[in-house]
Amino acid sequence: MTVKAQDAGSGGDDETRRDFLLLTTSIVGTAGVALSAWPFIDSMNPAADVLxxxxxxxxxxxxxxxxxxxxxxxxxxxxxxxxxxxxxxxxxxxxxxxxxxxxxxxxxxxxxxxxxxxxxxxxxxxxxxxxxxxxxxxxxxxxxxxxxxxxxxxxxxxxxxxxxxxxxxxxxxxxxxxxxxxx
Ligand code: FES
CATH class of the missing domain: 2.102.10.10 (Rieske [2Fe-2S] iron-sulphur domain)
Structure with missing residues (x-):
């Protein structure tokens, strides 16, 4: 039981770390998409010479x-x-x-x-x-x-x-x- 408790406790730390890593990755990923999308979105605005x-x-x-x-x-x-x-x-x-x-x-x-x-x-x-x-x-x-x-x-x-x-x-x-x- 103690082992299980330690396992459980250890598993909880791992899950928390994993959650943190996933969250961090998700935020970085979203920011990455946003940053990579900007030049694309910006390129959709007509240039002054086109206007x-x-x-x-x-x-x-x-x-x-x-x-x-x-x-x-x-x-x-x-x-x-x-x-x-x-x-x-x-x-x-x-x-x-x-x-x-x-x-x-x-x-x-x-x-x-x-x-x-x-x-x-x-x-x-x-x-x-x-x-x-x-x-x-x-x-x-x-x-x-x-x-x-x-x-x-x-x-x-x-x-x-x-x-x-x-x-x-x-x-x-x-x-x-x-x-x-x-x-
Ligand atoms: S294009 Fe057919 S009449 Fe002008």
Whole structure:
């Protein structure tokens, strides 16, 4: 019995030491995971240069009335069109109930004379024509996608062809009278 008591006592010390070692190992292990996780978690935050690329600033001042320019935002072409009075009038004269993707022209720009569109056809992703003079712009004078014949009006809305939706208006804002920030 005494031996058992000593064994029991000895076993208790061992268990206590083992518990302590396990606890210590567990704490060190947790700290190790935390320390090794930090660089990984930190690496998931976008770097400053990546954040900078998520926006594109455009100086509109060189773009005359009736001209367009194409810029790149997040690797995607964005069409910026300085619309003429006739283009604005035509876009606003449309009965939107007749449109496949019925959005009033007034809801598609911040200033009527500046139209900003993602230059990717919503059908299958081609880049529509109409940014350069001499390119076909379709029956409604906006953009024409040569891949399968989608035609967009002077508000970038689908008027004919397979595109299910209008050309997308990206998020943007004016930073001054003649500059926009896309993204
Ligand atoms: S990708 Fe434009 S019409 Fe098909």
């Amino acid at each position: 900078a690329l998520s926006t594109t600033e455009v100086d509109l001042s060189p773009v005359e009335v009736g001209q367009s320019t194409t810029v790149v935002w997040r690797g995607t072409p964005v069409f910026v069109r300085h619309r003429t009075e006739q283009e604005i009038t035509a876009a606003r004269a449309v009965d939107i109930s007749t449109l496949r993707d019925p959005v009033p022209d007034e809801d598609r720009e911040i200033k009527p004379e500046w139209l900003v569109l993602v230059g990717i056809c919503p059908h299958l992703g081609c880049i529509p024509l109409g940014q350069k003079s001499g390119q076909p712009r379709g029956q409604w004078g906006g953009w024409f996608c040569p891949c399968h014949g989608s035609q967009f009006d002077t508000s970038g809305r689908i008027r004919k062809g397979p595109s299910p939706t209008n050309l997308v208006v990206p998020p943007y804002k004016f930073t001054d009278e003649t500059s926009i920030l896309i993204g």
